[in-house]
Amino acid sequence: MDRIISMRHSYGEALLDCGIKNKKIVVVVADVSSSVKTDFFEKRFPERFFNVGIAEQCLVNVGAGLSLEGFIPFVNTFAGLLLRSFEQIRTCVGYAETNVKLVGGYAGISDYKDGATHYSICDIAVMRSIPNITVVVPADATETKKLVCEIVKWSGPVYLRISRAETPVIFGDNHKVVVGKGQIIREGDDLTIIAVGVMVGRSLLAANILEQEGVKARVINMPTIKPFDKYLIIETAQKTGAIVTAEEHSVIGGLGSAVSECLSQSYPVPIEFIGIKDLFVETGTSHEYLLDHFGLSVNDIIEAAKKVIKRKGNIK
């Protein structure tokens, strides 16, 4: 995890690569092309690139229209701004089941200079509650590239959540990601840390420190939040008996909720939630700073792990 690579850059490159191979890919953007790195595609394929201006509702519907005729539109803006078109996403993408790939850039609190208007801490909750929409969140630059290729092949609406951050590279080139599947990326049997996005790297760091203290944490990377890999989650609850979820999103409605919904029906175990605690995060000096100061630090994960193991002990 020494190499640091920008996820949005990796997204932009992947989009261009896929666009070279697949002429059905078209790109629609709402005046943030150079920010979310669709400009690589734009320069190479201007005829398959459409800028709708600052018109997020139109953005989504233009994508829906293109998909009706067999194109695979990648529809781009900041995740927080995409929510302006919630109704279009529900009706014209989810309900109408159009093959639109919605891409929310600058997700979570990664746009640290711009503050709460630009953060996106409810997007997973919102997207996950819309029938038919697949929700994917890559953990690093490698996984971003792989996921872009995967969702081109995936038929149906997808929400892809991309961070603005430059994050440590976790996965090598042989990393495999399958839509709908989570993966164990570190073994352990005292508890499981289930993480998405930038919190995957932090969870691995936390697991390393916990090991030095004699706690063996399993770490699961959950790049697809919907459809949810229930079997893996139930198996891990049975095996480790305690769970910490970690996400750069509100603790309401995201990964933690998905895990709770799954386990409360099938195999309840103690769960602790790492996420943004139902508040608007302020502007910061860096993304890392914000994560560290709003409950998403490596230490917060470690504390949650210790707490959940104690709760597990109390149940026995």
Added chain:
Amino acid sequence: MNTIILSFDKIEGGSMKHYSKKLIARLNDNANQLRIDALRMIYERGAGHPGGCLSCSEIISALYFHYLKIDPQRPHWEDRDRFILSKGHASAILYAALARRGFFDIKELQTWGHPNSRLQGHPDRLRTPGIEMTTGTLGQGLSIASGIGLAARLLQQKWRIYILMGDGECQSGIVWEGAMMASKYCLSNITAIIDYNDVQLDGFCHEIMPLEPFIKKWQSFNFEVVEIDGHSVKEILQALDVTKEIHDRPSVIIAHTIKGKGVSFMENEAKWHGLAPDDEQYRQAITELKGEKNG
């Protein structure tokens, strides 16, 4: 700007294509039949939107019984014209037209809104043959049409995209986002038709949120504007001809209509926007419509 405004007289002369009296009479009959079908559906279901169905009957008739290139046997035929009912609440009249054109059995109209029916309250593209796009939340049609229009251009296809909007619907910001999109990309393959009946859910458009100067609005968004009497089949056909010949911008047909047209007590009454008639009202409405047809 070479905008053509067809006043109701001017359209008579000039170089307009001639449509036979026979064709026009047939399309008027079709329109009347659609009115009767839609009202019957709304009456039997005890729900629906009579006012906005009756105001667009001639428009739907002209499109579905003459103008659109469609094939009921092949709803997904690649070369078909695309039609989107952006004012999706007028679903009853669209379903009636699809059934009368043979997209599905006329008896299926009775299932509208019932459990397991292919005919949902509002149009659903995944369930009903002939429905191009799911609608019901107002405002979507023009921006979706823009996406389709761009696709048609990329695919070098000649078919056209028609949408029907309500006037109240045009209060929605997304309509104007779609308008900017269509004109930025000079999508001359789009014809938007506006059912300008000046009545919306709560009352008159000109009181709730005035649209005027409406023609100027569309002109300033760089649309070709054609203004017609939306109950004249002939003007509808000729206006559609005009928009087909525009090659550098999208077109809009502003069709002046009467909400509830053809049923005296429903005309111009916001009350009849979304209300089903009771037994007596239904009987009277049908008597009026049948009388009109025979008279």
